[in-house]
Amino acid sequence: GIQVEQSPPDLILQEGANSTLRCNFSDSVNNLQWFHQNPWGQLINLFYIPSGTKQNGRLSATTVATERYSLLYISSSQTTDSGVYFCALLIYNQGGKLIFGQGTELSVKP
Template identity: 95%
Template sequence: GIQVEQSPPDLILQEGANSTLRCNFSDSVNNLQWFHQNPWGQLINLFYIPSGTKQNGRLSATTVATERYSLLYISSSQTTDSGVYFCALLGSGNTGKLIFGQGTTLQVKP
């Protein structure tokens, strides 16, 4: 099955700094999502981005499907950006099964 690897596993930033999170995957994909799990445990949809580039405020994401990676950019980070960021890909077989990476834990310090 598809393997999903995220890097870095942990990241500490000072408020205002920029960062890039990476998601590598082992096979072609029809669906890639980025989620933010906030400190209260909620999984928040950031991007649905099987290919191309999208932006939403201070966040943007780029997926290069042919090279099997996706990047999540966080600019001017804020303490509320803290939490775990997951990328997840749709597995094969048209079952809707999302395969998650292990996550990047981000801590933004004031």
């Protein structure tokens, strides 16, 4: 089946530091999405990025579909960035179900 792997599994940063999270996937990209799950469990969609680069404030994401990976960059991290970051493949020919990676748990210390 389709595999989605994320690294690192966890990460601790000092406030203000930058970080890069990686997502590798085994299948050609239908639609790669990044989510943030806050400490209260709410999942928020950050990016839909099947290819190329997108930026939203301090966050940006790049997907290289031919090499089957995506990167999420967090710059000048803040404590509110803490939580778990998931990447997921949306499978169009299976009704839009998502296949998630195991997540990267980020903790930003003041």
